[in-house]
Amino acid sequence: MLTNQASRRHFRLPHPVLTLIGLVFFAHFAGAGIVLAQSPGDAGVDDPYFPNLGNGGYDVLHYAIDARFDVEANTLQATTVIDAQATQGLNRLNLDFQRIAIESVLVDDAEASFEHRNGELVITPAAAITEGQAFRVEVRYGGSPSSYPFQQTIADLGWYDLESHLVGMGEPAGSSTWYPVNEHPSDKATYTFRLTAPKPYMAVASGVLVERIAGLDETTFVWEMRQPMASYLTLVAVGDFVEISDETADGLPIRSYAPPNLVRRAESAFARTSEIIAAYEALFGDYPFETVGGLVVDGGFGFALETQSMPIYDGMIIRAPVEFSERFIAHELAHQWFGNSVSPASWRDIWLNEGFATYASWLWVEQSAGLSVFGSLARGSYVELRNSRRLTRPGDAKGPVTGDPGVEAIFDGEVIYTRGAVTLHALRLKVGDDAFFEIVRTYYDRFKFGNASTEDFIAVAEEVSGTDLNYFFQGWLFEADVPLIPELES
Ligand SMILES: [Zn+2]
Known part of the structure; x- marks a missing residue:
C-alpha cells in the first residue's frame, strides 16, 4: 500500500539536493534573464x-x-x-x-x-x-x-x-x-x-x-x-582660410578664420570679442571652452550658428556695418554659455538657448551703448510683441507658446527669440537685478557642461528668488497672450 504520507516520505529529497536544484533553476532563469535583457536599442x-x-x-x-x-x-x-x-x-x-x-x-x-x-x-x-x-x-x-x-x-x-x-x-x-x-x-x-x-x-x-x-x-x-x-x-x-589670431585680456586665445577676401572685414567685425567675453564672464560666470573665435564662410545662406568655441558666420553678416554684425557676434558668443555649455534637455526647451542669447546680446548693448539704448530695445521688443498679438483675431489667440512652441515654431523669431528675451527681462523686473543675475549665474553654474529643461530653470528661479513664480512663468511661457509689464507701458 502506498499512502500519501509514505510516498511523501519516500520521495522527500535531502535539503542540500533541493538547494542545488534551486541554484540550477536560479542560474538557468538568471541566464535567460540576461539574454532577454539584451534587446535592441531604440531608434530615437x-x-x-x-x-x-x-x-x-x-x-x-x-x-x-x-x-x-x-x-x-x-x-x-x-x-x-x-x-x-x-x-x-x-x-x-x-x-x-x-x-x-x-x-x-x-x-x-x-x-x-x-x-x-x-x-x-x-x-x-x-x-x-x-x-x-x-x-x-x-x-x-x-x-x-x-x-x-x-x-x-x-x-x-x-x-x-x-x-x-x-x-x-x-x-x-x-x-x-x-x-x-x-x-x-x-x-x-x-x-x-x-x-x-x-x-x-x-x-x-x-x-x-x-x-x-x-x-x-x-x-x-x-x-x-x-x-x-x-x-x-x-x-x-x-x-x-586665413587665421586671425588674438587673445582676450585674460589670455584666452581668440582664433578666427576667414577667406582671404574677407580677412579685413572679419578683423573689424571680431574686434570687440575680448570685451564681449569679459562682459559675459562678469554677468554669467567663466567662459566654458579653451578658445574662442569665429569662422567666416562665403555661403550666401545669411545666418550664423553658435558652433562650439567657433561660431560660423555667413560672409553677408561680416560685410554688413559693424553695428549689425556685432549683434550677431554678441548673440553667438552668448550661446557658448547658454546652449553650448548648458544644452537643452530636449528641443522643446529651445527658448532657453535663443531667449538667453537674445537677451545677452541686449545686455551687451546695455554695457557698451548704455542704458537708454538697452531700454529702447527692451521696450520696443515688448511693444512689438503686444501689438503682434493684439492683431490676432479674437478667438484666434492660441498661437504657439514659448515654452512649448511645437516643431513649426521652433526657431520662430517672435515666439522663441523675442518673447524668450522679453520673458527674461520681465523676470528681471519682477525679482530685481540682484536676484535676477543670481538666478542666471546659479542656473549656469548648476547645469554647465550638461543639459537643462525649462522646469530646471523655473526651479532655480524660484529657489534663488524665494518666490513662487508658477503664475509668472505660466503666463509668459505657456499662454499665447502677452502678460502686461506695467514698467514698459507708457
Ligand atoms: Zn541663437
Whole structure:
C-alpha cells in the first residue's frame, strides 16, 4: 500500500539536493534573464518634437573622426570611432547617419553586420553588449556628403558644398550628413577631429588646433574639443582660410578664420570679442571652452550658428556695418554659455538657448551703448510683441507658446527669440537685478557642461528668488497672450 504520507516520505529529497536544484533553476532563469535583457536599442530618444533623433541604449563618451577631403570633388573618405557605454544590454544599436555609403562597421574590433536606410545605421554586433559595458564602434565610409531635407518647416540641413570650401554644420540635426552620431543634445561627448586636406587648403573644426602635420601634397589638422559638445554644435570646414589670431585680456586665445577676401572685414567685425567675453564672464560666470573665435564662410545662406568655441558666420553678416554684425557676434558668443555649455534637455526647451542669447546680446548693448539704448530695445521688443498679438483675431489667440512652441515654431523669431528675451527681462523686473543675475549665474553654474529643461530653470528661479513664480512663468511661457509689464507701458 502506498499512502500519501509514505510516498511523501519516500520521495522527500535531502535539503542540500533541493538547494542545488534551486541554484540550477536560479542560474538557468538568471541566464535567460540576461539574454532577454539584451534587446535592441531604440531608434530615437523620444524627443517630444523629433522622436527619431538620437538613439537609445548607450551614452557616447568620445568621437574620433578621421576624414580626408577632396574639396573640388566634394568627397570624403573617413573613419569614425565612437567610444560609448551601454545603458542597457544591447543585441543591436542605432546611429544616425545620412547618405554616405558605408564600407564596414566594427564593434570592439569584430566585424558587425549593419543595415543603413532612412538616416538610421542599424548595427548588430557579433557579440551582444551587456549593460554598463564600455564598447567601441568603428565605421568606415566614403562618398559625397550632401545636405538633406529635415522636416518640412526647416531648410535642408548639414553639408554645404560652397564654391571654394566645404562646410558641415546644422541645427538641430546636420552632423549626421558627415559622421555617424547619436544626434540629440542629451548625449554630449568630447571629440577629436583629424582632418586631411589637399594643399593649400586648411581644415577647421570645433575646439583647439593641437597638431598640424604637413605631408607632400596634403596637410592633416588635428582639432580637440575636450569639453562635452552636443552634436548639433560640431563644425568642420575645409577651404582657403586665413587665421586671425588674438587673445582676450585674460589670455584666452581668440582664433578666427576667414577667406582671404574677407580677412579685413572679419578683423573689424571680431574686434570687440575680448570685451564681449569679459562682459559675459562678469554677468554669467567663466567662459566654458579653451578658445574662442569665429569662422567666416562665403555661403550666401545669411545666418550664423553658435558652433562650439567657433561660431560660423555667413560672409553677408561680416560685410554688413559693424553695428549689425556685432549683434550677431554678441548673440553667438552668448550661446557658448547658454546652449553650448548648458544644452537643452530636449528641443522643446529651445527658448532657453535663443531667449538667453537674445537677451545677452541686449545686455551687451546695455554695457557698451548704455542704458537708454538697452531700454529702447527692451521696450520696443515688448511693444512689438503686444501689438503682434493684439492683431490676432479674437478667438484666434492660441498661437504657439514659448515654452512649448511645437516643431513649426521652433526657431520662430517672435515666439522663441523675442518673447524668450522679453520673458527674461520681465523676470528681471519682477525679482530685481540682484536676484535676477543670481538666478542666471546659479542656473549656469548648476547645469554647465550638461543639459537643462525649462522646469530646471523655473526651479532655480524660484529657489534663488524665494518666490513662487508658477503664475509668472505660466503666463509668459505657456499662454499665447502677452502678460502686461506695467514698467514698459507708457
Ligand atoms: Zn541663437
